[in-house]
Amino acid sequence: MNRNDSCIIRHFSHYCALSDDDKALLCELEDSPQDVKSGDVLWKENDHASEFCTVSRGWAYSYRNLGDGSRQILEVFLPGDIIGLREFAFSQRLAGVSMIDDGVICHFPHRRLLDIFRQSTTLTAVLFAISSRQQSLLTERLVNLARRTAHQKLAHFLYEMYVRLDQTGAAGEGKFRLPLSQEQLADTLGLSAVHVSRTFSAFREEGLVLRERHKVTLPDPQALAQVAEFDACYLNDSVRPIFLENDNAAMRPPNGVSASAVKS
Amino acid sequence: MNRNDSCIIRHFSHYCALSDDDKALLCELEDSPQDVKSGDVLWKENDHASEFCTVSRGWAYSYRNLGDGSRQILEVFLPGDIIGLREFAFSQRLAGVSMIDDGVICHFPHRRLLDIFRQSTTLTAVLFAISSRQQSLLTERLVNLARRTAHQKLAHFLYEMYVRLDQTGAAGEGKFRLPLSQEQLADTLGLSAVHVSRTFSAFREEGLVLRERHKVTLPDPQALAQVAEFDACYLNDSVRPIFLENDNAAMRPPNGVSASAVKS
DNA sequence: GCGCTGTATTAACTTGAGTTATCGGCGTTT
DNA sequence: AAACGCCGATAACTCAAGTTAATACAGCGC
Numbered sequence: 283m284n285r286n287d288s289c290i291i292r293h294f295s296h297y298c299a300l301s302d303d304d305k306a307l308l309c310e311l312e313d314s315p316q317d318v319k320s321g322d323v324l325w326k327e328n329d330h331a332s333e334f335c336t337v338s339r340g341w342a343y344s345y346r347n348l349g350d351g352s353r354q355i356l357e358v359f360l361p362g363d364i365i366g367l368r369e370f371a372f373s374q375r376l377a378g379v380s381m382i383d384d385g386v387i388c389h390f391p392h393r394r395l396l397d398i399f400r401q402s403t404t405l406t407a408v409l410f411a412i413s414s415r416q417q418s419l420l421t422e423r424l425v426n427l428a429r430r431t432a433h434q435k436l437a438h439f440l441y442e443m444y445v446r447l448d449q450t451g452a453a454g455e456g457k458f459r460l461p462l463s464q465e466q467l468a469d470t471l472g473l474s475a476v477h478v479s480r481t482f483s484a485f486r487e488e489g490l491v492l493r494e495r496h497k498v499t500l501p502d503p504q505a506l507a508q509v510a511e512f513d514a515c516y517l518n519d520s521v522r523p524i525f526l527e528n529d530n531a532a533m534r535p536p537n538g539v540s541a542s543a544v545k546s
Numbered sequence: 547m548n549r550n551d552s553c554i555i556r557h558f559s560h561y562c563a564l565s566d567d568d569k570a571l572l573c574e575l576e577d578s579p580q581d582v583k584s585g586d587v588l589w590k591e592n593d594h595a596s597e598f599c600t601v602s603r604g605w606a607y608s609y610r611n612l613g614d615g616s617r618q619i620l621e622v623f624l625p626g627d628i629i630g631l632r633e634f635a636f637s638q639r640l641a642g643v644s645m646i647d648d649g650v651i652c653h654f655p656h657r658r659l660l661d662i663f664r665q666s667t668t669l670t671a672v673l674f675a676i677s678s679r680q681q682s683l684l685t686e687r688l689v690n691l692a693r694r695t696a697h698q699k700l701a702h703f704l705y706e707m708y709v710r711l712d713q714t715g716a717a718g719e720g721k722f723r724l725p726l727s728q729e730q731l732a733d734t735l736g737l738s739a740v741h742v743s744r745t746f747s748a749f750r751e752e753g754l755v756l757r758e759r760h761k762v763t764l765p766d767p768q769a770l771a772q773v774a775e776f777d778a779c780y781l782n783d784s785v786r787p788i789f790l791e792n793d794n795a796a797m798r799p800p801n802g803v804s805a806s807a808v809k810s
Numbered sequence: 811g812c813g814c815t816g817t818a819t820t821a822a823c824t825t826g827a828g829t830t831a832t833c834g835g836c837g838t839t840t
Numbered sequence: 841a842a843a844c845g846c847c848g849a850t851a852a853c854t855c856a857a858g859t860t861a862a863t864a865c866a867g868c869g870c
Contacts, residue, residue, distance in 0.1 A: 297635075328779070346689050349775045354689045368682055371561075371675035376682055376780055399663070399670045406663045406670060411635035413674070417681045418632055418640055420688065425610050425618045427692040428736030432857070464818065472692030474858055479819055495866095511613045515592070516640055696827070728848065738828050743849055 288312055290336050293362035296449075297408045304402050311336055312388040324365070324379040324387065331375045333391045335365040340385015341461055344377040345469065355470040357420065358382075358462075360446060367413050370395065383461050418516040427472045430511075435471040436481045438510035440491060444503060445517055456500040460493075552576055554600050557626035560713075561672045568666050575600055576652045584725075588629070588643040588651065595639045597655045599629040604649015605725055608641040609733065619734040621684065622646075622726075624710060631677050634659065647725050682780040691736045694775075699735040700745045702774035704755060708767060709781055720764040724757075 290308050294300060300308070315338055318324070324335060327347065342359040356377055359365055365379055370392065381387075398405045419442075426438050443460060447453035464482070468475040485491035490506055492499040500506055554572050558564060564572070579602055582588070588599060591611065606623040620641055623629055629643055634656065645651075662669045683706075690702050707724060711717035728746070732739040749755035754770055756763040764770055 346685075348689070348693055352693055354693050356685055356688065368678045368685065371678040372682070372779070372782070374779060376685065395674075396667065396671060399667045399674075403660065403663045407660065410659075410663075410674070410677070413677055413681070414632045414635040417677070417684065418636070420681065420684055421610075421620055421632065421640065424620065424684065424688045424691060425612070427688060428618050429612055429616055463816090465816095475818085476820090476859080477857055479817095480857090483819075515636070515638060518636065727846090739848085740829075740850090741827055743847095744827090747849070 289338050289362040290364075293412075294405070294408050297411055298404065300404070304405050307398055307402060307405060311390045311394065312338065313390065315386045315388050317384075318381050318387050319384050320381055322381045324381070325375050326378045327375055329375045331366065331369040331372055331392075333389050334367065334395070335379075336388045336390070337361050337363050337365065338386040338388055340381060340383035340387075342379055342381050342383075342385070342387075343466070343470075344379045346377050353469045354472065355466060356423075357416070358443070358470070360450065360452075361385075362450065364412065367409075367416060382466070415516075422516050432471070432473055432477055432481050433484065434510050435473065436467070436478065436485070437490070437506050438512055439467070439471060440498065440500070441503065441507050441510050441512050442517070444500060445514060449517070456503050458498055459496055460498045461496050553602050553626040554628075557676075558669070558672050561675055562668065564668070568669050571662060571666060571669060575654045575658065576602065577654065579650045579652050581648075582645050582651050583648050584645055586645045588645070589639050590642045591639055593639045595630065595633040595636055595656075597653050598631065598659070599643075600652045600654070601625050601627050601629065602650040602652055604645060604647035604651075606643055606645050606647075606649070606651075607730070607734075608643045610641050617733045618736065619730060620687075621680070622707070622734070624714065624716075625649075626714065628676065631673075631680060646730070686780050696735070696737055696741055696745050697748065698774050699737065700731070700742065700749070701754070701770050702776055703731070703735060704762065704764070705767065705771050705774050705776050706781070708762075708764060709778060713781070720767050722762055723760055724762045725760050 288309060290311055291300065291305055294304075294308060311334075318340065320340075324342065325331075337359050339361055342363075342365060344356045344359070344365070346354050346356065348354065359379075366375075368377075369375055395409070398409065422438075422442070426435055430438065440460075444453055444456070444458060447458045452458065462470070464478045465475045467473075468478045471478070473481075482491065482493055486493075489501055490509065492501065506512075552573060554575055555564065555569055558568075558572060575598075582604065584604075588606065589595075601623050603625055606627075606629060608620045608623070608629070610618050610620065612618065623643075630639075632641075633639055659673070662673065686702075686706070690699055694702065704724075708717055708720070708722060711722045716722065726734070728742045729739045731737075732742045735742070737745075746755065746757055750757075753765055754773065756765065770776075
């Protein structure tokens, strides 16, 4: 994997500057890329867990199947994301993972994380930061699922995807590609597919969201953020420089990509 | 803080054996204990974040206030838990934290975590494991909130608390103390307080749960687990020995406390 | 062209949980 | 012991979202 088009290095670099040694360590996480097709299952719940994956291309999601046949999608992974961090403490998978899209996935064993812990405090801190950021995405989704209406849930999800894609340059001008079906959206938002359709229809009439096939257009992203009571704090993902051993300028303001926030 | 009654050391020891150096490092996290009263706010959303807390005694919870005046409780912390891990990557608090109970709290700065990263791979791995375990609790709550009925939500929460308390010896024979009000339960489960009351009444009639004041009795814990479709995988919290540098017996089965699982 | 399958739309009906309101019990204060 | 406030129980009513079902439409293989 070429150091300059490694998604992982790009992703880690959002958090802080990396030394060449650090980059070399990270590169090893993108050995053995594997082509995968839309719908492919990377692993199922309760499978033995001994490796992580990085997404090089394509989208993936993690999910839980429930007793009554329904399904809950937990996370949506984009290129550069690490899958399976949550299972570090477990020997079994707690959630299945499946591809939304065709893509490229790289595997690396849990052990490799220990090597990183031993060899680079900087990367350890960044990994910890990435893990806490994933957790904050989860927390935000939890609040969303527990306390908001269907309109707000969908608005929030769409705006969150818009911001995340915008941070990686994959969205612009209120337009982006969203390869999820309405059923997958429903499973993400804890709604029925029928109600997702109804909600899209309502948004279309209000001129808030236009969706055709897998293209979404937000004529007025800020208006959508208002509906969702969106507060982008949880997406601001720079590690404060004070944490990094080779950085003496304590409390220098972060210079990473910052999401445009709408405070409610 | 005496090494033998440190909650933190007890908590970390669940994951793996610790060297004396490791214990000394951990002890420093329980400097400066502070007495706190029920209802005390440790911090609010958007406060500046630069320290973690450990709970020595008492219960605490993290919460988010929403635009419409409602509130979502995210996590319930018990003695031995670390509060604020999620905010490692952020300079602001993403959630408020407040005491349920009178208790004792110890503060330590974010920096201290970096010291640990530098000085002990074992503790780094355990911290990572603790963080992933917290995340798995959150995930489970998310599934619960998104996809289950009020009966299942409450049953699941009660049974989860029962297992967690049992692991620390604070529950036995299907009885435990639950210092949360019905309103706090409602805010945890994304329900109204009225409906929590209704659900308790139903459980009482079915003989599933008896609650008076802050004492809960589960006449038949397994029956409750059935109702909740409870799968205790996510609570089994031993770090597999393969991860620990000073452990050569790879794949030795974990010997930690294990929750009695009910597979659906 | 045809039929197949998966995906989306819309309508009619049902239901689980929210809302509002009233009332009783218990603990605390004065 | 009277007064207050908090918490919990129950009932009546409302409403958001689920369910079922009918229909449409696109992509795909043949």
